[in-house]
Amino acid sequence: xxxxxxxxxxxxxxxxxxxxxxxxxxxxxxADERQIDMGLITLIGAVKKAKLLYYRQDEKKYHPVPERDxxxxxxxxxxxxxxxxxxxxxxxxxxxxxHDGALIGxxxxxxxxxxxxxxxxxxxxxxxxxxxFDPQTGLMLWxx
Ligand code: ZN
Numbered sequence: 001x002x003x004x005x006x007x008x009x010x011x012x013x014x015x016x017x018x019x020x021x022x023x024x025x026x027x028x029x030x031a032d033e034r035q036i037d038m039g040l041i042t043l044i045g046a047v048k049k050a051k052l053l054y055y056r057q058d059e060k061k062y063h064p065v066p067e068r069d070x071x072x073x074x075x076x077x078x079x080x081x082x083x084x085x086x087x088x089x090x091x092x093x094x095x096x097x098x099h100d101g102a103l104i105g106x107x108x109x110x111x112x113x114x115x116x117x118x119x120x121x122x123x124x125x126x127x128x129x130x131x132x133f134d135p136q137t138g139l140m141l142w143x144x
Contacts (some may be wrong), residue, residue, distance in 0.1 A: 003142035007038065007126030017045065017117025024090055025109045025129055026134055029048030030121060031081045031088040038124040039081035041092060045074045045117035050096055052106030065106045072096035075103065081121070084131040 013034055017026055031039060050072055079092030086100040094112070095107035134141040 005126035012121040022111040040122040043077035046115040049110040049121040051111035053079040
């Protein structure tokens, strides 16, 4: 059976992100500080610079989304927190818009720099989900 948990929200943390910080690093720090092994992330705000990845299913490899000049608005940031190799791991996707309102998006990589950030993280009480290699997709997916 595919990995699944039934869970409840233990607490919700909402806050501001730190200007000039790496977005993934910042969220991972919040997860570590609040000991969030399972969580849901939503955020809005703006980034100075974006590093996005796109997963090529045919090659089973991440490729960088071609860089475009920022800054960008974060139209939507959605992600989760779980464990990977025993450490807290933030998985985040971003939809960003530029000064024309044109959208780009992808899997957020480190190197995405916060301009302003409003985040909320729901800490879940579920039994932990750990990521492991999935040969079918080549991805580190949740396993039972
Ligand atoms: Zn992703």
